[in-house]
Amino acid sequence: MTKVLVSDPIDQAGIDILSQVAQVDLRTGLPPEQLREIIGDYDALMIRSGTTVTADIIEAADKLRIIGRAGVGVDNVDVPAATKRGVLVVNSPEGNTIAAAEHALALMLSLSRHVPHAHASTMAGGWDRKTYVGNELYKKKLGVVGLGKIGSHVARVATAMGMELLAYDPFVSPERAQQMQVKLLPLAELFAEADYITLHLPRTPDTENLVNAALLRTMKPTARLVNCARGGIVDEAALAEAVEQGVIAGAALDVYAKEPLAADSPLRTVRERLVLTPHLGASTTEAQENVAIDVAEQIRDVLLGLPARSAVNIPGLNAEVMEQLKPHLQLAETLGQLVSQLAGGAISELEVRLQGEFASHPTQPLVVAALKGMLSTALGDSINYVNASLEAKDRGIHVLEVKDAASRDYAGGSLQLSSRSSKGNHSVTGAVFADGELRVTSIDEFPVNVTPSRHMLFTRHRDMPGIIGQIGSVLGEHNVNIASMQVGRRIVRGDAVMVLSLDDPIPPSLLACVHAINGIQEAHPVTL
Ligand SMILES: NC(=O)C1=CN([C@@H]2O[C@H](COP(=O)(O)OP(=O)(O)OC[C@H]3O[C@@H](n4cnc5c(N)ncnc54)[C@H](O)[C@@H]3O)[C@@H](O)[C@H]2O)C=CC1
Ligand SMILES: O=C(O)C(=O)COP(=O)(O)O
Secondary structure: OOEEEEOOOOOHHHHHHHHOOOEEEEOOOOOHHHHHHHHHHOOEEEEOOOOOEOHHHHHOOOOOOEEEEOOOOOOOEOHHHHHHOOOEEEEOOOOOHHHHHHHHHHHHHHHHHOHHHHHHHHHOOOOOOOOOOOOOOOOOEEEEEOOOHHHHHHHHHHHHOOOEEEEEOOOOOHHHHHHOOOEEOOHHHHHHHOOEEEEOOOOOOOOOOOEOHHHHHOOOOOOEEEEOOOOOOEOHHHHHHHHHOOOOOEEEEOOOOOOOOOOOOHHHHOOOOEEEOOOOOOOOHHHHHHHHHHHHHHHHHHHOOOOOOOEOOOOOOOHHHHHHOHHHHHHHHHHHHHHHHHHOOOEEEEEEEEEHHHHHOOHHHHHHHHHHHHHHHHHHHHOOOOOHHHHHHHOOOEEEEEEEOOOOOOOOOEEEEEEEEOOEEEEEEEEEOOOOOEEEEEEOOEEEEEOOOOEEEEEEEEOOOOHHHHHHHHHHHOOOOEEEEEEEEOOOOOEEEEEEEEOOOOOHHHHHHHHHOOOEEEEEEEEO
16 A cells, blocks of 8 residues: 655645545654654655654655655755655645745734734733834835745735835846846845845755844844745844844844744844744645645655656656656667666766757756666666666766757657777667657667567677577577567678567576577677
């Protein structure tokens, strides 16, 4: 029975989808040791930000195929460890964009008009209209750090509210910024100029403690900071001090370096001008339904052997690409299996050559498919689209990608894999025909036209009378039935290759007899 563990609260719509294909166990709030103990039973894990998936947990996850993050940030998952183990990580990149953006705007407005403090004072019996005089956002400068999906929505709404938009995002082009009516500035200038600063970037080693005491001191004393992105980007102790001492006018946080926020955090002692929420950015009914459905559908699909649309650790290979390139990926994988079995030893270099029309396809997915096929000979099922590139790199395999659009051999182009190993060099070429059928079109530069089949035998021999008959006899003696046979040669009585498609596997004793035939130079059994 396929089993899915849901270790954080998710919307029922997600559970319903998962239940179509698996037994779903909802166990929230598990301590790490307990999660480690039980994870070995599960094929899939669905989480939000409450579960931290460490390398240790992934190590214990013997059956795990996919980790689904019902939200955006995957900083609570050791993605490199998952990749190494071939575990797919997926998320919901857009399901909670609006919720997070609106929460950042809510925090900005709350801060400006002292909503939480005025509310608390009123509830306590007060009627204080003097202390809580605020500021307008209209005509103020808003600095958006990280102009991605959430940052852009905040920018759009803030523009509509009459704010002037500044942004810092090293990966956004000036054209895009201009289109959004946003002025791109270096980080230091943005901090010095803005009246409000809102953070919408991921937490990475580069962004950790980005907003520290020194940067806070460069802000205007009237400026306010909002962090609805990730804890750890802001130095919390420095921020508490800056707000307390009036270095800045206020701050609002939804996310913290360590969650839940520690009872003794210095942030909890700041009484005024600081608004804290417990990671509520994505907590709307709408967003929770969106992300639960988005991620549960991906888990369901992957468990059914289909591709996921938002894979974090196989860049460039989403469901759309997989669907479009299905036969081409299959060809690359098959040629990878073929070339590794012809090589018969550790391959040190693989050249992936996209010829003719093939050169119009994205290279990366085809290279990954070729590597998966190539490595599966030695590594079996443990190799997949997630870890193929990494495994190849770890094994020191040098991968070369060549696009040769000018080559004209087949209408749809062709794909050639050439391997270099201690035992020699081999190359195989294949094409996808109009009906979607795969063909091997050359082996070691000898032209052939072979449909790949489960059991095959490839020989390299001298083109001379009698050799084919002898091979046929040997196969017959071993009760191995030949489905088809092809010979490729470049010159008469020179070197030739023979490809036999067989109905049965090749026993080792048969291979020894084939090798013993006079004129046979190489014989390679291949299983696809
Ligand atoms: N509080 C909450 O509940 C939620 C928080 N988030 C967080 O919000 C953040 C943004 O999410 P999205 O907009 O969906 O992501 P996104 O990927 O669309 O945008 C992130 C932007 O940050 C930029 N960026 C990366 N490194 C940067 C750097 N060093 N300096 C400046 N900009 C940099 C990227 O170029 C990109 O444009 C993420 O950290 C995510 O985890 C997302 C949803 C809910
Ligand atoms: O999607 C994100 O990145 C979030 O931070 C939302 O976190 P949550 O799913 O509410 O625990």
